[in-house]
Amino acid sequence: MTIAETTSPTEVTERVAGDITALIGGTPLVDLSRYAENRALGARLLGKAEFLNPAGSVKDRVAWSIIRDGEETGELRAGDLIVDITSGNTGIALAAIAASRGYRTKFYLGDNTSPDKHRILEALGAELIDVPNSLFLDPEGVERLFARAEEENPGAFIANQLGNPANPRVHRETTGPEIWADTAGAVDILVAGVGTGGTVSGAGGFLKERKPTVRVVVTEPGDRSVPTEDEVYPDEIDGVHKVWDVEPDLLPPNFDADVVDEVVAVEAAEAYAAARALLREEGLFVGASAGAILHAATVIAGRPENAGATIVVILPDTGERYLSAGVFEITRGAGG
């Protein structure tokens, strides 16, 4: 439909969203054809534009799912305080929805959270508690953080994106079916990151049930190996992650490892380069994790056995969230 058609004076119907929650989900797939052609990739790359959600990330779905559940079960009541442990996007999504529904928010944030996300959360009026990122790097640290959050906020609604079933469920009920419908069932491979694991477990699980040949590929930062039950935190050397929000720091309850067919390691520099390339070649401004996911998808798309495959690439958030984090800084002579 063209703009002229949408503004035609005849046969107009009102189309107004009731509030922010009505704008969540239903994100389009965009053909990354120029990016793919420039690299002579044999497969088709389709970006799932999660950065178009109203608060700027895939986490809008999760935040709304958690809040709606809380309202329905009566655990979340008017004026309540919503608390969570977040690397930023879930906090931003919860705070934005909370603003429109009269809740207050308070988040425990790792001190490696991007400065832009920090500022957005402040602007949204969330109360912020900075905690050492090292706490996020082992399950006991996270448990202690939850215990602290409960102790410091009696009566608060703890959103718990890491364990709340409303997280993978919303991806099973919306993200997965949207990908299925919008590719008319042609999707062969889904590439995503793992933070809480909600996206892969929900959307990947749904797609595999629909079409058992669908393969699910996830990214992991640099040299880290995939966490297992026995070795939950394999990387004890570095501990500082340069690709935000896709660190398998621990096995969150919402991560279903059985859904994953392959893990592709991506260095921060590769992720940043892919994010910059998408901006320069497709005009799409996406964040560091989207860059990592795109890099992994590029590796997969270049394999001869994947010629002609339809690969869906999750683009979790907007690049505007990483401007102060150096992701888009072009070094002289780097071709930028």
Ligand code: PMP
């Ligand atoms: N990318 C970004 C930017 C995120 O905020 C998140 C969630 N923290 C992810 C990827 C990973 O998504 P999930 O939690 O569903 O595994």
